[in-house]
Amino acid sequence: MINWEELKHIHVIRKLEEILAQWFNTEIFFVDERGNVRNYDPLDRQREFRNPLCAMLLPKEKGRELLMKALGSANEKVYRIEKPHVVVEGPLGVESVLVSRIVVDNEFLGSVYAYCFIEKTLSTEARTKAKALLQGIGMDHDWFDAAVAKLRVPTDAEKKYLAELVDLVAQEIVTFHTEISKREERISALNSQLGNRYSYHSMIGKSKPMQEMYSLLDKIRNSESTVLVQGENGTGKELIARAIHYNSPRKDAQFVTVNCSAFNENLLDSELFGHVKGSFTGAIRDKKGLFEVADKGTLFLDEIGDMSPTMQVKLLRVIQEGTLIPVGGTEQRKVDVRVVAATNKDLKEMIEMGTFREDLYYRINVINLVVPPLRDRKEDIPILIEHFLTRGCKEKGVPLKVLAKRAMEKIFDYPWPGNIRELENEMERLIVLTGDDDRVPADLLSQRIRDHGEHAKVQGVRVAGKLKDALEELEKTMIREGLRRTNWNKSRLAKELGISRAGLIMKVEKYGLDKRKVMRGAGEAA
Ligand SMILES: Nc1ncnc2c1ncn2[C@@H]1O[C@H](COP(=O)(O)OP(=O)(O)OP(=O)(O)O)[C@@H](O)[C@H]1O
Ligand SMILES: [Mg+2]
Structure with a gap:
């Protein structure tokens, strides 16, 4: 369907209307395929009409009805004809109207109606007939002769121009419409190709990495597997964990968050698995652990890299067997929980250092999501x-x-x-x-x-002395800054620098850049 509202803003169409008004004293109406006039608002009292009959008829209710009825049947006049336009008699029986049809891809979408001109000077008989018609619908007609005198009587050559101009209006509407629909089709095609989205749940982002993230999240909607979300601080790991839960079949049960680094080992134990009354000082009644609270739902284990080795063992058992024993308890309890874990640590490196269990890593890392940094x-x-x-x-x-x-x-x-x-x-x-x-x-x-950027250039690179020393100094600076930037994620930094991880670790040792030393020296180094 044509967007009639937009036509008001099309400069060419407005220009054509102006020319038609100036040269032929005609008013242009757009009639849609159902016979509704789309560019005339009876409530708009400000509008001035160049055509003298419109000026007299439209402000009065009876006159408006008469003209609107004629416009409503404009389509019938051009619907079946082969030519782009036709000249027909107007509602007063004395005036002529040029109607052009709007056709897009063989589909009839409405007409352009140019009201009105006269073929030749009116006979007294014709005038009397028109006045009688006005009187018949209850309108006065003392204005009629003066108005008719202002109508144009175009020559045959002028009529050809008139027809060309009105056809041009119809043609512009067609062009505009096809262009718009082509553009819209193109946009929606592109969109569906890219699966382009600006947001997903409460996540905002339209970049390629985010699009990839959204489509991955769509793919795992119905999966029950555990998910490991990795990414730097503040990249949106928790937001993603929530999106996973609220998109999954578990969405009606609870989403429970535990920050593993916020508790010491004993507290985390009782927090996750619950405890029975009397199992330790202060355990005055039975307490359900978060695993049970999250039953049938999702448990989000944030900062899982901070979990102690003992807790890691316990967690592995729950994930593997789906049962747990509360602190101080003896009976096993069954739980049905999906685990989503997050960390900003390099778990692979922790495995090498012996601080994170490899078997747990593979258990939680069934689906791996890496959140791209900003x-x-x-x-x-x-x-x-x-x-x-x-x-x-x-x-x-x-x-x-x-x-x-x-x-x-x-x-x-x-x-x-x-x-x-x-x-x-x-x-x-x-x-x-x-x-x-x-x-x-x-x-x-x-x-x-x-x-930032005002003095971020590499500073103090030596220009004298041995090349080897200068290169080492640069290497040291790059590694030190890189470690800070990646939050000591050596796998990532090695990739960024294009060297092996083992190579990077050797260099870190050689330059004494382990975390504690650099943090201590942060003040001087910065
Ligand atoms: N894609 C995003 N669109 C809009 N807001 C976001 C987006 N990602 C993150 N945020 C907002 O940024 C803040 C940090 O997000 P979130 O807590 O999920 O990050 P995180 O990776 O868990 O951080 P941390 O490592 O510090 O725990 C939140 O306030 C979150 O609402
Ligand atoms: Mg977080």
């Missing part, structure tokens, strides 16, 4: 900013804000080590600092973002 999907930054600003401004009841161009540039250049959480906090902060202004200037940005 610096690898910078094209998501604008929609994330818009999302956080809209939400924050609404919460605070302040007018919506936009970032100044320079502020946006600075934000793009910044590597976002704290990821989405850092961006989210920055937006919160800016909303407060900007106050009632609606534009956020660059100088309100946090200093680290504002200053």
Whole structure:
């Protein structure tokens, strides 16, 4: 169907209407395929009509009815003809109307109606007939002769122009319509090809890595397997864990989160598996563990890399056997829980160091999701900013804000080590600092973002002395900065630097860059 509303804004069509009004004193009406007039609003009292009959008829109810009825039957006049247009008699029986049809792909979609002109000077008889008609519907007609005098009497050559112009209006409508539908088809085709989405549950992002994440999440919707979500701090691991649960057949049961690093070993034990009364000081009654709370639902084990070896053994047993024994208890209890675990640690490396159990790793890592850091999907930054600003401004009841161009540039250049959480906090902060202004200037940005890039070039690379020393110094700097940036994820850093992990570990030792030393020296090194 044609988007009639949009036609108002098409410059060519408006121009054509103007020309027709100026040269032929005609008014152009669009009639849709069901006979409704689409470009005339009876309530619009401001509209002025160039055509003298319209000017007299349309403001009056009776006159409006008469003309609208004629327009409503315009389609019948052109529906079956072979030619693009036809000249027909108007509702007063004395005036002529040119009607062009709108046809798209052999489908009739309406007409363009040019009202009106006269073929030759009217005879007294014709005038009397028209006035009688007006009187018959209860309208006065003392204006009639003056109005008719203002109508155009085009010559044959002029009539040809008139027809060409009205056909052109119809043609423009067809062109506009086909272009729009082609464009819409193209967009929806592209969209379905890419599975393009701007969001998934409460996750925002349209970049390729996020699209891949969404389609993976779709694929595992009905899976019961355990999932390991890996990613740096603040990349949205918990959000993904929730999306997994609320998309799964378990969505009506509970989603329970446990932060494994927030408890010491004993507390985590009782937190996860529950305890029976009297099993330790303070255990004054039986307590259900979170595994039981999450029965039939999903248990989200956050920071699983922080779990002690003993707890890892217990967890492995529950996952493998689906049964647990509460602290201090003797009876086994059955639970039906899907486990989703998350970590920002390099579990592979922990396995090598002997701090994470390999068998547990393979148990939880049935489905592996790696969340891309924000610096690898910078094209998501604008929609994330818009999302956080809209939400924050609404919460605070302040007018919506936009970032100044320079502020946006600075934000793009910044590597976002704290990821989405850092961006989210920055937006919160800016909303407060900007106050009632609606534009956020660059100088309100946090200093680290504002200053980034101003002196980020490699500093102090030697230009004299031995090449080997200079290279080693550069290598050391790159590794030290890389370790910090990746949060000591050596597998990733090795990949980034294009060396083997073993090679990287050797270099870390050679330069004394293990975590504790670097953290201690953070002040001087920075
Ligand atoms: N794709 C996203 N779209 C919108 N908001 C997001 C997105 N990803 C994360 N967030 C928001 O960023 C914040 C951090 O997300 P979340 O807590 O899920 O990250 P995390 O990886 O679990 O972080 P941490 O490692 O610190 O535990 C949350 O406030 C979350 O709502
Ligand atoms: Mg988290």
